[in-house]
Amino acid sequence: MPIGIRMKKAQQTTCSNNKEKTMKLTKMTVIPMMSLLMVACGGGGGGNTSSTPEPVTTVVVEPPVVVVVVEPELEPELDQNAIYDTTAELISAKSFLLKPEYDLSISYKNESNRSAYLSVCTEFTDDENGIKVNYNSCLLRTSIESNFAGTLTVANDKSNLVMAIWYLDDIENPRYETWENDINATGERVFDVN
Amino acid sequence: MLNSVRKNTVKGIILAIGMTNLGLHAESFSECPAEAFLIQDKIANLYTVQLATGFYEKFSPENWGQEKMNALAFSIHDRYLYAFNYYYGTIVRIGADLQVDPIFLANLPNKGFYVGDISVVENAYYLYRPGGNYGLYRVSLDESSGDYLQIANIVNGSTLNLAIYDLAFHPDNGFAYAVDRWGNLWKIDVQAGTSENLSNVGEDGVFGAVYFDVTGNLYISRNNDGNIFRVNTNWDYPVAEFFAYGPSSSNNDGARCALAPIISQEDPTTDFGDAPDSYGTSINNNGARHDIEEGILFLGETVESEPNAYADNGSGVDDNDGIDFVTGVAAGTTALVDITSSAEGFVNAWLDSDKDGEFDVDEQIITAEPVTSGSNVVAYDVPTWAETGATWTRFRLSSEETLSPIGGVSDGEVEDYAIDIAEQNVTAMHYPSSNTWATLAFEDHWPLVGDYDMNDLVVHYRLSSYDVDGTLMRVKIEGEVVAIGASYHNGFAFRLPGLLRSEVDTGRLSFKINGVEQNISPLEADRNEAIFIIADDLWDFVTEGESCKYYRTEEGCGSNIQMTFSLEIPMEANKNKAEVADFPYDPFIFASQGHERSYVFGEAPGRRFEIHLKNQAPTEAFQANFLGRGDDASDENNGEYFINANGMPWAINIPYEWKHPVEYMDIKYAYPDFHSFVTSSGGQNADWYTDEKSATNNVFKQ
Secondary structure: OOOOOOOEOOEOOOOOOOOOOOOOEEEEEEEHHHOEEEEEEEOOOOOOOOOOOOOEOOOOOOOOOOOOOOOOOOOOOOOOOOOOOOHHHOOOOOOOOOOOEEEEEEEEOOOOOOOEEEEEEOOEEEEOOEEEEOHHHEEEEEEEOOOEEEEEEEEOOOOEEEEEEEEOOEEEEEEEEEEEOOOOOOOOEEEEEO | OHHHHHHHHHHOOEEOOOOHHHOOOOOEEOOOOOOEEEEEOOEOEEEEEEOOOOEEEEOOOOOOOOEOEEEEEEOOOOOOEEEEEOOOOEEEEEOOOOOEEEEOOOOOOOOOOOEEEEOOOOOEEEEEEOEEEEEEEEEEOOOOOOOEOOEEEEEEEOOOOOOOOOOEEOOOOOOEEEEOOOOEEEEEEOOOOEEEEEEEOOOOOOEEEEEEOOOOEEEEEEOOOOEEEEEEOOOOOOOEEEEEEOOOOOOEEEEEOOOOOOOOOOOOOEEEOOOOHHHOOOHHHOOOEEEOOOOOOOEOOOOOOOOOOOOOOOOOOOOOOOEEOOOOEEOOOEEEEEEEEOOOEEEEEEEOOOOOOOOOHHHEEEEEEEEOOEEEEEEEEOOOOOOOEEEEEEEEEEOOOOOOOOOEEOOOEEEEEEEEEEOOOOEEEEEOEOOEOEEEEEOOOOOOOOOOOOOOEEEEEEEEEEEEOOEEEEEEEEEEEEEEOOOOOEEEEEEEEEEEHHHEOHHHOEEEEOOEEOOOOOEOOOOOEEEEEEEOOHHHOOOOOOOOOOEOOOOOOOOOOOOEEEEEEEEEEEEEHHHOOOOOOEEEEEEOOOOOOOOOOOOOOHHHOEEEOOOOOOOOOOOHHHOOOEOEOOEHHHOEOOEEOOOOEOEEEEOOOOOOEOOOOOHHHHOOOHHHHHHOOOOOOOOOOOHHHOOHHHEOOO
């Protein structure tokens, strides 16, 4: 059994803010006996600091075992317009994974089952010389002899993709298809080439 | 442009040191030039030669007007060239300004000497011609000696009778060396007039120009084909290795300053490859190298010169830009490359298919392929016996049709690429892409909320999976440790959820740190799941900067990346890819054995302590009742892990080569859009993490 102190905040205090950027108070509660620092913050300054619970910090010092008093969890309120001075106050939906990427469903219809090589990449130039792909930027590379379908994970900052198809029976004439992300789209996107 | 710059390096360093008592006015070279000098033709032309590549260019002007000269020598004592001049019938001194001053000597046989050099250990010019009427002669060039400009016959040319066409003095042992027409290497004692046959170098012909470098390598240039060979005289039995394609000539004599390395450190004109040196890459290993000459023939958009392989020339320009692997490289298939050339030339290429660290003869994939300016799509066959996994390719472009994977050539470019040989019909998927980085950023105070500078550990990484019709063949994990902004000791690992330890083919597992294969298996013992331990304690691999607390998080505390890693994880047969989690799998940190954490733990928690990405369940090694301590608000029943009561995690994953905040800087002030991305659950500022969206003063800069 570990010795020392365990503590649990029954409820993480939140410091959601109002639009007037009201001052928040940071209280430092020192438990001298254990030289223990705890940080909490509370709604100071009034205004419309909605639903910010009072800080509840329960520390029971009883070495070596700490009995923790658990209060019912309260889901902190999500406020899309809230402005927080520090990330310690920031509130996220618990189910939101903070993944700055999206799923892209891709497919290629290989009509005559030609022997080909398919790449899906994020960096390319498109000018008077045609499309030039940076094959170091590919998310998918596969040889195909029939149709292909799959799902890719694409970084949010990559909004243009190219599919390059090289035919082994006609190496001078690759096919390029480009796709642009709809910035307002949500959920899985689709990049189909027929 | 390059040409004129290069000439200036020779011409522009002249000093006016007159040999005034002779009434000579030519100007000496100010330093020991890296170039060799070559004199040719009935109406003499003087060339500079880059021995490393064979690249040569005319140094003398069109109207030089000098008749044939030979027995060319460079004096390290006064930094002039000397030669025997057929017009004057005596020796001449040649300055850096190309002024030619004859030096008349009494009793010099006017018979045309074509062999000669000036000693390094004494200021004396030795001239030689075989046959009874000639021999070895010594002319003192030392003004302070009693025999200044006196000529002495050391030995008769029937006694010292060698079929040699040039000789060169060793940089420090006082002996002259030459290779005769049958390839015999001779070491000549010029004071005694004797010679010793050291070896047969294995190449015959008229070696009309021979040179030494400062390390004792003898370079011999063959007249009929211009090939330059390197003979290391330090070996017990020196033999010739092909070194570069140089200029051919019917009459030829060379000289150089034996105290200089053969590639200028200040003004290199040579392009090298990047593959490990087992492939023959650096000058010591006779690496593939090209003179960038006048910048006419190269791959891609640019070529950069460097004094040796792996030497950063400081330009920061990546000149490996000429080869596009438009298809993957799979064993037993036809693959395509798109080769961008600046002009007409020939391409030769090799693929280390057996992954033994060398380009063997049967590993040449493209042979003397003619290319033109612009894009050239070339098909080649990957051997059926090619082994899957990481290996190297080398592409060489030159006007020379036939090239080997090593040695120098006077034009073109070499580009080496690390590539991956795949299984036939494989589908490769990459995260975030085949050659870019994603970033993991950890706060390691868990279960206590930290300062959100998100730099307690920062790792760049990329992932690849290879499957054939849904059967997972391999997974590849590569990365580098970018920053550690905390004093806790953390290990770093990847779990592949859905993959069991027993499903990994441990016999073919590869684990490298800083490019070196590790003896220990990364696969954690005594687990059911496949967990790959990159490091038990990352502080074992990196150090903080001088007068810095941490590794690459504080201003002024930049250093090179000190730890890279790569894993290739082959599967036992028939692992269904759908059973394994998607990218980014499950990267996590854990507490290093024996190192204390915060007061939340009564003793060093060690491997039982883990921090994962948001809502990622811990591994079987984790101590379940650690959840909920401190600020942690995990709720297993709802699948919520490693979050605090605000729903915020201790680790974030960004599919981008992210610049982390400087030490103690809240991520909000480094990336002002981060908060609204979170509060809007991703609906706003979806690209909050890019360089363009950063507050540049608040992110770490190298």
